[in-house]
Amino acid sequence: MSTFRVVLAIILLAIGMLFILLSVIGVFRMKFVMNRMHAAALGDTCGLLFMILGLITISGFTFTSLKLLGVLVLFWLTSPVSGHLLSNMVKSTMNSDLTVHADQKELENKAK
């Protein structure tokens, strides 16, 4: 394997790792479920995309890389649906106003 392909694969995998790290930081820093879902979707889309692109760069034009692309397509089809179901669950099980951020709500409670 040529050096260019190795370097390209390492760069793509590093970008994917960076996206996953950002999504985990977002999941821990955000205060509300919807914000956390937004941060988690970053790792679900961009993280998996760059990881699989790096692995396809290593593998080349083989049947394995086609299968990995199939995994990516399958996950991209199912991840928005599960995100929609989760947000639907949040919406239908919470009686409070969802447009208010959690910090704002805490401030209002303190003001009262």
Added chain:
Amino acid sequence: MDGNLEIFLKAVIIFCACISIICFVRAVIGPTIPDRLVAINMIGTQMIIIISVLTILLKEAWLADVAAVYALLSFLGVVVLTKIYIGIYRKKHAELFGEEEETDGISIQESQVNDK
């Protein structure tokens, strides 16, 4: 395969394992049930990435099929848990506030608009 690349792939696997442990911490301390489900969903993503890296590292093509099945199973888990939790919530809500309270998404939105 290049030796450096093999070491890097192992590092990626260790990184994803550490991230999934951190997500498990979020799932334990998550204040509400949707928080826990989001964290479990992220653990599923990390597992799919680990299996995909193992496909290339071990040169076993069938592990990609395992990753696809894992993606479908984690999606199925989220679907079933959300449906069950919404059902339990509606049952509790009907016990507390009577049967006339419809907890459908649209009617909740309308009731919020009426509250304002």
